[in-house]
Amino acid sequence: xxxxAPPSYCFVAFPPCSxxxxxxxxxxxxxxxxxxxxxxxxxxxxxxxxxxxxxxxIEIEQVPKTHAIVLSxxxxxxxxxxxxxxxGVCVAxxxxxxxxxASESEALLGMDLVRLGLERGATAKxxxxxxxxxxxxxxxxxxxxxxxxxxxxxxxxxxxxxxxxAWILETSGKYWAAEKITEGVKCICNQLSLTTKIDAExxxxxxxxxSQGWWNGDSDxxxxxxxxxxxxxxACCSGRESLEKQGGDVSAQAMIDVLRDKDSGVCVDSESxxxxxxxxxxxPQDPSFPCVHYFTxxxxxxxxIFKPFIFVDDVKLVPKVQSPSxxxxxxxxxxxxxxxxxxxxxxxxxxxxxxRSLLENDQDKGQKLMRIMLDLEKQGLEAMxxxxxxxxxxDPAEVVDLFYDCVDTELKFFK
Numbered sequence: 001x002x003x004x005a006p007p008s009y010c011f012v013a014f015p016p017c018s019x020x021x022x023x024x025x026x027x028x029x030x031x032x033x034x035x036x037x038x039x040x041x042x043x044x045x046x047x048x049x050x051x052x053x054x055x056x057x058i059e060i061e062q063v064p065k066t067h068a069i070v071l072s073x074x075x076x077x078x079x080x081x082x083x084x085x086x087x088g089v090c091v092a093x094x095x096x097x098x099x100x101x102a103s104e105s106e107a108l109l110g111m112d113l114v115r116l117g118l119e120r121g122a123t124a125k126x127x128x129x130x131x132x133x134x135x136x137x138x139x140x141x142x143x144x145x146x147x148x149x150x151x152x153x154x155x156x157x158x159x160x161x162x163x164x165x166a167w168i169l170e171t172s173g174k175y176w177a178a179e180k181i182t183e184g185v186k187c188i189c190n191q192l193s194l195t196t197k198i199d200a201e202x203x204x205x206x207x208x209x210x211s212q213g214w215w216n217g218d219s220d221x222x223x224x225x226x227x228x229x230x231x232x233x234x235a236c237c238s239g240r241e242s243l244e245k246q247g248g249d250v251s252a253q254a255m256i257d258v259l260r261d262k263d264s265g266v267c268v269d270s271e272s273x274x275x276x277x278x279x280x281x282x283x284p285q286d287p288s289f290p291c292v293h294y295f296t297x298x299x300x301x302x303x304x305i306f307k308p309f310i311f312v313d314d315v316k317l318v319p320k321v322q323s324p325s326x327x328x329x330x331x332x333x334x335x336x337x338x339x340x341x342x343x344x345x346x347x348x349x350x351x352x353x354x355x356r357s358l359l360e361n362d363q364d365k366g367q368k369l370m371r372i373m374l375d376l377e378k379q380g381l382e383a384m385x386x387x388x389x390x391x392x393x394x395d396p397a398e399v400v401d402l403f404y405d406c407v408d409t410e411l412k413f414f415k
Contacts, residue, residue, distance in 0.1 A: 027082045
């Protein structure tokens with residue numbers, strides 16, 4: 001049983017630490033090594049009154065309107081590890097362990113709450129309100145992994161970011177606390193980080209922990225101390241120093257470099273876990289500029305390239321980074337669940353597997369390929385930098401095929 005939470009890392013950098021009025025967000029998603037992540041887009045939609053939405057394990061009430069979203073997600077589930085919406089809101093989650101055992105009964109997964117926050121929140125604070133209301137109503141629980149032999153359950157922490165502010169939300173069952181961030185660099189990983197600076201909380205939080213005997217009501221209320229199992233609420237973030245070293249210059253490239261760093265532990269490649277996908281988002285504080293979201297869609301960012309996506313109407317779908325769909329025959333949807341594991345690899349993932357074996361077995365060819373790939377990535381980054389520094393308004397036609405073309409070019413190089 002993988003009792004330890006997978007060591008994912010999420011970051012946000014605000015001015016004055018980041019470049020030219022940009023908010024920069026990033027996450028490495030550490031998951032079981034063989035799990036496939038896909039990148040999927042859902043257009044904004046209107047829903048009939050009384051309609052329901054089928055999440056990973058449970059069905060809940062749908063809302064009248066959902067925003068357009070782009071997600072990086074383990075392809076067997078409904079929610080997401082990380083993603084963004086058309087309003088420049090980004091959400092990522094972390095599996096965490098608290099002194100309260102996580103529920104095995106099927107409810108909302110932390111990953112479902114990521115997607116629900118993005119679909120329903122037009123600002124970071126709205127997404128936070130959505131997540132905590134759904135937590136109160138439906139609770140969190142159920143298996144975090146596609147594993148028929150045992151149930152791996154966790155509590156959830158979230159990093160919720162928009163062009164103006166970020167919220168760190170940490171939860172245990174339906175109880176929660178949150179801190180608002182508007183400057184500097186912040187990192188969250190798979191352990192509690194909130195201490196005494198709490199800007200919003202569950203109305204019954206303090207009464208509850210007093211009734212449990214976890215806090216006497218006299219000392220300062222320190223969320224991590226109260227909810228952590230032991231002394232594991234230490235500053236977890238090795239990547240934060242690398243970002244702070246950039247000294248006011250955190251850019252998309254700087255965030256990508258931090259996510260690629262294996263020595264710091266931010267890029268996970270261990271016996272049980274691998275960084276199966278990564279995201280970097282650049283959110284200009286000036287709303288007349290578009291937000292740019294870079295996805296790998298493949299494992300190990302040190303061997304993957306970040307490809308840009310910008311929300312525009314009728315954005316071209318990219319089936320080559322989408323896993324096959326098994327409909328109601330999916331073993332994740334049948335009870336008992338996960339009795340078999342279908343092949344969920346998408347086209348880019350398969351091509352990338354070939355490239356990875358080349359990198360491992362033929363150093364010269366592998367390094368040459370990697371150089372070509374990084375050059376391709378650099379062209380994308382430079383083109384986006386151009387869009388974000390121009391004076392004229394972006395023509396949507398210019399970027400409607402952006403992510404599609406980048407994936408297509410990457411596949412051509414692999415061929």
